[in-house]
Amino acid sequence: MSCLLEVKDLSVSVENGRLVEPVSFEVNSGEALVILGETGSGKSLLANAIIGNLPDTLTSSGQVRLFDRCQSERTQEERESLWGRDISVLPQEPWFALSPLMAAGEQVKEVDQLVNGISGNTLLNRLKEAFQKVNLSGDESKLPSQLSGGMAQRVAYISATQGGGKLLIADEPTKGLDASRQKQIGEQLNAHKSKGAVLVITHDVELAESLGGEVIVMRKGVVVERGKSEEVLKAPKSDYAKALISAHPKNWQQRQVSSKLETMIKASELKMVRNGKTLFEDLEFAISKNSVIGISGDSGKGKSTLADIVLGLVTPTAGSLKFQEKLAKGKALKLYQDPPSALSRAVPLQTLLDDIRKVCQFDDGQVRRYLKRLNLDESLLGRKSTQVSGGELQRFAILRALLMGPSLLIADEPTSRLDPITAANTLKLLVELSEEQGFTLLLISHDKVALSKLCDQVIQI
Incomplete structure (x- = not known):
C-alpha cells in the first residue's frame, strides 16, 4: 500500500x-x-x-x-x-x-x-x-x-x-x-x-x-x-x-405547532416552467402570518424559484400568488443559498452593515447582541467576505437580514454550510427570533427531518 x-x-x-x-x-x-x-x-x-x-x-x-x-x-x-x-x-x-x-x-x-x-x-x-x-x-x-x-x-x-x-x-x-x-x-x-x-x-x-x-x-x-x-x-x-x-x-425537540389562522399569502394552481422543463404545477398553499413554513424537495425541483415567486422576483407560468396585505418596502427579504456570490468581496463586512444602516434603524448594541446569538466574533466585521469561512458568511447574512426588521424572511438552505451544532443552533435561533419579532419565516431545506421538527407547515415540491 x-x-x-x-x-x-x-x-x-x-x-x-x-x-x-x-x-x-x-x-x-x-x-x-x-x-x-x-x-x-x-x-x-x-x-x-x-x-x-x-x-x-x-x-x-x-x-x-x-x-x-x-x-x-x-x-x-x-x-x-x-x-x-x-x-x-x-x-x-x-x-x-x-x-x-x-x-x-x-x-x-x-x-x-x-x-x-x-x-x-x-x-x-x-x-x-x-x-x-x-x-x-x-x-x-x-x-x-x-x-x-x-x-x-x-x-x-x-x-x-x-x-x-x-x-x-x-x-x-x-x-x-x-x-x-x-x-x-x-x-x-x-x-x-x-x-x-x-x-x-x-x-x-x-x-x-x-x-x-x-x-x-x-x-x-x-x-x-x-x-x-x-x-x-x-x-x-x-x-x-x-x-x-x-x-x-x-x-431535536418537537416544536409546538402554531394555531395562527390569519392568512398572509395564498397560492392557487401555481405552475412554473423554465427552459422547457416543468419545475412544479398545480401547487396550492396558504401561509399564515407569523408562522414558520418549510419548503422541501429534491435539488433542482424549484424550491428557490418558488421563493422568488413569493418575493415577486419571478412571474409564474400559470396560477396566482396573492398577499392579503401589501408589505412595506424592504420588509420581504431573502437569505440566498450562496452568500459568497450574494455579498460584495471588495469591502469589509462592516461596510456592508453600514450600507443598510442608511435605510434601517439599528444601533451597535443590536449588532453585538445578534453577533453573540449567532456565535460570531465582532472582529469578523473587519474582514472581507473572502477572508471568512462559508459558514461564518452564512451567519453574517442572517445578521444583516435580522437588522433590517423583516415581515417576511425566506431562508434558502440557511444551514447548508454549517456544522451540525451550529446548524441546529442557527435554525432554532431563526425560529426563536421569528416568534420574538413577529415575522413570517420560510425555511427552504433538503432536510425533511429538521423541517418536521420546527415548522407549522411543510410545502412539498
Missing part, C-alpha cells in the same frame, strides 16, 4: 498567531481520511496548505509530501501541474470553481481535452456518461447561473474528478444536496478509493460514517479527537465530538 500524502506538523498562521495548530497524518492508496469539524475550524485551510494554494496573508509550516516528494521542493508551477492530473480538488464553493461564461458541459469537456487529451466521439460519450451518473442528463448546455446550488455542486464534482487524479481532496462535497444526492456522492467517493485515495473535509457525520477509514475531529484549529471511523463516530471520547454527533435533527 503506497502513501500518496504524508503531512507532518502542518500548521497555518496569520501575522498575529496560528489559525491551525500542528497536525500530522497519512493518506494511503485505497483509503479515506475524513477531517470533521465545525465551521471555521481550519479544515479548508489545511486543504489549501496541502496543495500550496493559501492566500498571501497566510503562511504554513511543517512538511507536506505528495507522491513521495516534498511540496517545498516544488516550484509553484510544479505544484499547479499536479492539479487535475494527480490531485483532484473539489472546492467548497462551486460557484467559484465554475466559469460563469461557459456551459456546464463545456467545462467538463475542457478537463478531458486539456488533462486527458481526449477528443471526438470519445469526448462526447464521456461527457454524456458523466452527467448521467449525477442525474444531470440534458443540463450540459446550461450556464452555472441556470443551475440550482445542488446542481452546481454536482457539476463541480464532475469537473474535479474527470481528470482522473489519484488523490481526491473534497471540501464539503455534500453541501447543499438532498439526501439521495448525498448518498450518491458518498458512493462515488468510496469508488474513488479503488483508483487512489480521498481526503474529505466535511461537517457531514453521515458521510464520514459511510467512507470509513480514519477520522480527525477539529475544533478552533485544534485536533480534539482522532481514530478509526467506527470508533470515533459510534463511541466518541471528547465532549465536542459527542455534541457534534448528537446534534442530528432526529434528536
